Amino acid sequence: MSDELTLTETERKAGIVRCDACPVLCRIRPDRAGACDRYANEDGRLVRVDPLVLLAKPGLARVAFVEGSDGWAGEPGANVLGRGEGAVVTGIGATTTYPDYKPAPFIVSSRHDGVDMVTVVTEGIFSYCGVKVKIDTDRYLGPEQATVRVKGEAVGHVTTAEYGSQMLSLGGVHHLTGGSKKEGVVTCDALLALCSKEAVEVAIDGGSTVVVQADRPPIVNGATEERMRVGCGSAAIGMFAPQWRDHVDEVIVVDDHITGVLSEHQGGRFLDMKPAGIRVRGRKSTPGRYFQVANPGLGWGGTDVSDPLEIIDRIDPRQAWPGLKLLMVSTTGEHSAWFELDDELKPRPAAMPAPVRAVVERIAENCEPALCTVLFMAGAGGSLRAGVTENPVRLTRSVRAALTKVTLGGAPAFVWPGGGITVMVDVAQMPANSFGYVPTPALVAPIEFTLRADDYAALGGYASRAVTLEDVLRANKVRVDT
Ligand code: SF4
Numbered sequence: 326m327s328d329e330l331t332l333t334e335t336e337r338k339a340g341i342v343r344c345d346a347c348p349v350l351c352r353i354r355p356d357r358a359g360a361c362d363r364y365a366n367e368d369g370r371l372v373r374v375d376p377l378v379l380l381a382k383p384g385l386a387r388v389a390f391v392e393g394s395d396g397w398a399g400e401p402g403a404n405v406l407g408r409g410e411g412a413v414v415t416g417i418g419a420t421t422t423y424p425d426y427k428p429a430p431f432i433v434s435s436r437h438d439g440v441d442m443v444t445v446v447t448e449g450i451f452s453y454c455g456v457k458v459k460i461d462t463d464r465y466l467g468p469e470q471a472t473v474r475v476k477g478e479a480v481g482h483v484t485t486a487e488y489g490s491q492m493l494s495l496g497g498v499h500h501l502t503g504g505s506k507k508e509g510v511v512t513c514d515a516l517l518a519l520c521s522k523e524a525v526e527v528a529i530d531g532g533s534t535v536v537v538q539a540d541r542p543p544i545v546n547g548a549t550e551e552r553m554r555v556g557c558g559s560a561a562i563g564m565f566a567p568q569w570r571d572h573v574d575e576v577i578v579v580d581d582h583i584t585g586v587l588s589e590h591q592g593g594r595f596l597d598m599k600p601a602g603i604r605v606r607g608r609k610s611t612p613g614r615y616f617q618v619a620n621p622g623l624g625w626g627g628t629d630v631s632d633p634l635e636i637i638d639r640i641d642p643r644q645a646w647p648g649l650k651l652l653m654v655s656t657t658g659e660h661s662a663w664f665e666l667d668d669e670l671k672p673r674p675a676a677m678p679a680p681v682r683a684v685v686e687r688i689a690e691n692c693e694p695a696l697c698t699v700l701f702m703a704g705a706g707g708s709l710r711a712g713v714t715e716n717p718v719r720l721t722r723s724v725r726a727a728l729t730k731v732t733l734g735g736a737p738a739f740v741w742p743g744g745g746i747t748v749m750v751d752v753a754q755m756p757a758n759s760f761g762y763v764p765t766p767a768l769v770a771p772i773e774f775t776l777r778a779d780d781y782a783a784l785g786g787y788a789s790r791a792v793t794l795e796d797v798l799r800a801n802k803v804r805v806d807t
Contacts, residue, residue: 341353346420416446423450431797458537519759555658561578561656570598582616735755
């Protein structure tokens with residue numbers, strides 16, 4: 326769309342420029358930025374505010390911080406950059422060609438290992454996008470399907486619990502555009518912050534508040550989570566049974582999912598352990614493995630238990646004996662207690678023997694650090710493909726056939742099987758400031774399609790628009806990241 330057609334005479338005289346990089350079509354005054362802060366009016370020209378980001382090997386990046394044509398010429402490392410060896414152009418700062426009837430902003434040719442390659446680069450505007458969040462914790466965050474809120478607005482929901490982690494699904498087109506305007510704006514802000522590796526506090530209906538930040542420990546109801554559990558209660562029994570064998574008569578590993586009871590468990594039987602007669606609450610799954618010994622919560626092993634003896638239903642006098650030594654421990658080793666049965670077969674707290682303490686500490690040692698993982702997920706199977714080829718379905722087929730590699734900000738994307746180009750990427754692997762937004766609302770994310778030059782020509786790509794990396798360096802403001 327030309328400014329001639331869209332700006333009034335008065336606007337043109339006032340130096341206003343029109344941005345057509347998204348449907349908002351901002352009119353931008355001199356020295357001001359558009360609504361998304363990504364484009365600005367610089368001396369009557371529409372410019373992308375952020376530099377184009379190149380990824381290079383560390384040695385090259387040291388010599389190649391370049392701005393326009395003069396910064397790189399003559400530098401040996403930069404010349405290597407110019408030939409495209411060891412460096413890639415990302416979509417970060419690449420601009421968007423909206424709507425996509427135009428070729429992508431950068432179609433860059435390069436040579437790798439003697440093969441002519443093409444990388445097609447753009448900043449995609451993703452209306453269909455969200456994040457999948459994995460939170461390493463056993464603490465109860467909220468019921469499955471519960472609404473996840475930011476500033477009171479619904480931005481997603483709780484999905485499944487995985488092995489030591491709780492998954493959230495945030496964003497998506499229904500929250501971005503299917504609810505109120507405020508819901509869309511808050512959802513977009515939250516997604517942008519999470520994708521930018523910033524901390525976001527979410528509140529789960531009927532559950533906890535969690536501060537989520539990519540690659541950082543979750544903070545659940547104000548407490549920083551330190552450890553991901555070593556395994557479920559049954560797995561913990563299997564892992565450590567031989568190390569407990571000579572020091573205990575019974576071990577109960579308290580876990581919201583499967584609580585393990587050593588003497589009943591296959592691990593204890595294998596070691597010829599004597600039945601101890603201590604029966605726990607809950608529903609027996611298989612020998613030594615119990616579901617639902619308590620309610621989910623923030624206590625021992627992700628249950629609501631603060632006193633582990635609460636989960637003991639009864640002690641069978643036909644099997645138990647005075648002096649019986651009982652260890653109760655959680656799946657992270659964070660909680661542990663040692664008991665000995667008195668003459669009335671009542672568990673009495675006692676000092677934990679050093680060898681038992683050592684195994685409890687080993688449980689903790691075997692727990693990995695608890696982290697939040699944020700995967701950006703988006704559909705790139707729509708009009709964005711038309712910026713790559715005149716025949717969009719051929720790009721889809723090429724991706725499916727693994728002839729075209731998809732990256733986001735240089736980070737490898739997982740492409741879902743099935744129709745379309747639905748991608749997921751770990752935002753922690755992407756460079757700083759990879760993401761932006763437009764007020765429609767939608768997220769803006771870099772995307773690159775890399776394939777052999779002959780394959781690009783075969784799928785109807787805009788091969789004649791290809792430029793070298795040297796051309797890119799000469800004509801653009803560039804930031805080089807490693
Ligand atoms: S919101 Fe940003 S991309 Fe969209 S028209 Fe305005 S300046 Fe351009």
